[in-house]
Amino acid sequence: MNHLPLLLKREYWEHRGGFLWTPVWITASILILTVLGMLAAEVFRSHVQVHAGFSLDELRANIGANDMAEAGRGLDVVQLMFGGVASIGLFFVTFFYLLGALYDDRRDRSVLFWKSLPVSDVATVVSKALTAVLVIPAFALVVSTAAYVVFLVIATVWAGVHGLNALPAVLAAHPLGIALRIVALLPVGALWALPAVGWLLFWSAFARSKPFLWAVLVPLIALVANAWLGLMGGPHLTSTAQLAAMLGRLLFSIVPGSWIAGGKHFFGGNWAHGDDVLGHLDLGRSYALFATPDLWVGAVAGLALLAAAVWYRGRRIESSV
Amino acid sequence: MSAIIRARGLSKRYAATKALDAVDFDIEAGRIVGLIGPNGAGKTTALKAILGLTDFEGELSVLGFDPRRERTRLMEQVCFIADVAVLPRWLRVGEAVEFVAGVHPRFSREKCNAFLAHTKITPAMRVRELSKGMIVQLHLALVMAIDARLLVLDEPTLGLDILYRKSFYESLLSDYFDEQKTIIVTTHQVEEIEYILTDLMFIRDGRIALAASMDEVGERYAEVMVNPDNVAAARALAPINERTVFGKSIFLFDGADRARLAQLGELHKPSVSDLFVATMKGTYA
Numbered sequence: 107m108n109h110l111p112l113l114l115k116r117e118y119w120e121h122r123g124g125f126l127w128t129p130v131w132i133t134a135s136i137l138i139l140t141v142l143g144m145l146a147a148e149v150f151r152s153h154v155q156v157h158a159g160f161s162l163d164e165l166r167a168n169i170g171a172n173d174m175a176e177a178g179r180g181l182d183v184v185q186l187m188f189g190g191v192a193s194i195g196l197f198f199v200t201f202f203y204l205l206g207a208l209y210d211d212r213r214d215r216s217v218l219f220w221k222s223l224p225v226s227d228v229a230t231v232v233s234k235a236l237t238a239v240l241v242i243p244a245f246a247l248v249v250s251t252a253a254y255v256v257f258l259v260i261a262t263v264w265a266g267v268h269g270l271n272a273l274p275a276v277l278a279a280h281p282l283g284i285a286l287r288i289v290a291l292l293p294v295g296a297l298w299a300l301p302a303v304g305w306l307l308f309w310s311a312f313a314r315s316k317p318f319l320w321a322v323l324v325p326l327i328a329l330v331a332n333a334w335l336g337l338m339g340g341p342h343l344t345s346t347a348q349l350a351a352m353l354g355r356l357l358f359s360i361v362p363g364s365w366i367a368g369g370k371h372f373f374g375g376n377w378a379h380g381d382d383v384l385g386h387l388d389l390g391r392s393y394a395l396f397a398t399p400d401l402w403v404g405a406v407a408g409l410a411l412l413a414a415a416v417w418y419r420g421r422r423i424e425s426s427v
Numbered sequence: 428m429s430a431i432i433r434a435r436g437l438s439k440r441y442a443a444t445k446a447l448d449a450v451d452f453d454i455e456a457g458r459i460v461g462l463i464g465p466n467g468a469g470k471t472t473a474l475k476a477i478l479g480l481t482d483f484e485g486e487l488s489v490l491g492f493d494p495r496r497e498r499t500r501l502m503e504q505v506c507f508i509a510d511v512a513v514l515p516r517w518l519r520v521g522e523a524v525e526f527v528a529g530v531h532p533r534f535s536r537e538k539c540n541a542f543l544a545h546t547k548i549t550p551a552m553r554v555r556e557l558s559k560g561m562i563v564q565l566h567l568a569l570v571m572a573i574d575a576r577l578l579v580l581d582e583p584t585l586g587l588d589i590l591y592r593k594s595f596y597e598s599l600l601s602d603y604f605d606e607q608k609t610i611i612v613t614t615h616q617v618e619e620i621e622y623i624l625t626d627l628m629f630i631r632d633g634r635i636a637l638a639a640s641m642d643e644v645g646e647r648y649a650e651v652m653v654n655p656d657n658v659a660a661a662r663a664l665a666p667i668n669e670r671t672v673f674g675k676s677i678f679l680f681d682g683a684d685r686a687r688l689a690q691l692g693e694l695h696k697p698s699v700s701d702l703f704v705a706t707m708k709g710t711y712a
Binding site for chain 1: 508517519530
């Protein structure tokens, strides 16, 4: 286990494109669109229809009215928007990273090289799981925070052009506080994501080919089979919605923030618009998740799946492709 | 010297076939063993068992370790090149060196860089940019920089041109091998390695067909080039193989009286490939 830092570095070497450049390009395109929007508005002397999580017009109105607290809150929402946008990319990167983590090297036979080194299967699997729950989110956080800082510079310059001083609004925002809060919430997300991490790594270690099909079809078929058994009056789980939420966690609990409100928003599908996003990131409310069986049952299931992944990593070398 | 590998009743069964059928063998330290057999004879399975890459039945001890349960510790003493060009294509040369240096307690970065200095390989290159021969050079540089007690090579030069093949075995012999080390190598290009081998192991249908040192092979087997008038006499001595070259018959004998053979014609030490062909007769029939 003392090789862990190097093993994590190895994952970064292999997946630089996904871990670093995906969030960079996503947030950079938001910044570019923002600037293009501003320029278009200047040219046509119209209102600024640029809405980067918070309308720039609103920002200008707040600063104009000297309501710096409101402007600062608006900027906080913009910061979360940057994190959220990066998170969408992060989900896809994490999902396919995990599916390939113990499969790609078997497909191209480079597993024979990795296995020729004194690194245990446990250390290998742990390094992949930690990469998914800590390294990838850390990259997304750093990149999106940097993008947000660039945004602040752009917004300040833009406000200055219009004769407004945006600095008090920037000072009224909480960039560091929000970034630290997200860091503090990483363990919640990591524990919550364990079922999906274990599930995807398990199929990655087990499948002789097409880990994606296994990982996605098995829960889907289980769901359909259960509903059909119910229809035919056979033994089945009564609540299809509950089963769907359970199986959904196997695939989607790596979605950043899917743990908010115990997953009820995400897996219940009733995410209300204009919900108090900042409130959901409150540490007290989030850590309350630690007191729920949902989190721990999932974490235990995830660890069991990881143990199975380690077992197959030790025995299954060849893929059939 | 005591055996560093000891197998007793080593068996491995795939669904319908027995890849290894209760095999016993010992490999001593300081030897270069050629493990030679037709396709599907169980060579790779035997190597995989030794390297802890597969389950098996029976007893197997490698450097005192059970490869099934103690693979990680075993790999601190054992190196292998399994197949050609299995280095991951995305890896950079510098990263490969850094990684092996980090995880392997017996790796010498200086040695590795010294080997690489004799090639056209530079640290910033990715494996996918290297030719097959260069990938093998890189892999060999990584492996030779590890002070391992056992090196396992499974078809290490397959598909390489003759320049790379020659230099591969030359560096192995001159820069790596010493009496503290043991090398096991499998290859179909027997004639290229026979002069470096100290021991020979033929494997056929999951069983050991022959296990002997090269000296023993020289004492036991003899090849005689016989003139047409002596052919009947030669056949009477129960040769294990007979072939014809330029009108002369060449007989291979196992354990026949040398003085008697010398009367029939010119005596030779048989080449490993001729011995192999004779031993494996009827394999694909």
